[in-house]
Amino acid sequence: MTEIRGILLAAGAGQRFGGHKLLHPLPSGELVGVAAAHNLVTALPNTLAIVRPDDVRLAERFEALGLSVLENALVEQGMGRSLAIGIGASADAAGWVVALADMPWIAPETIRSVVQALVQGAAIAAPAFQGRRGHPVGFGRQWGDRLQALQGDHGARHLLQAHANELILLPTEDPGVLLDIDQQGDLKGGGATAD
Incomplete structure (x- = not known):
């Protein structure tokens, strides 16, 4: 078993944005x-x-930036497939911090708090801004098999819902944990509120 690994999900189509949003400038x-990616790898070099x-x-x-890159050849199977690929490629990890590439405003310190919660034994951990769960989400090693079996566009959302009693929320003053980019207008307004 090795350390906590970071997984950055960056295989989405960006259809609502109207182009390649991940290569669009802020x-x-x-x-x-x-x-x-920079914020995640700053907190978790093994990403x-x-x-x-x-x-x-x-x-x-x-x-x-120093990230290892894997391809999802079955992107039509959604975010769940991308997450499963990442988990499969790092199956020896002690846990995973899963981040979304369209959420560029999460502070590295916030990501480190999720890592620390996992190191201290949390099964699932995520930051919360003003009482709302945000991203990234950390999963302990015990979730590896279930994460690796994911498919579909909801990623691990159903796991979070089904095991809400195991989720540790980490209060933060970092609004970036809720802000993603779905449409071009989100670039100017500091992002849309993520699901």
């Missing part, structure tokens, strides 16, 4: 997906990213 000039097979530019950017 007002700061940093690219959406690169900003999310891998799951991308679409044709997404060479994004893969190169992630590799330049």
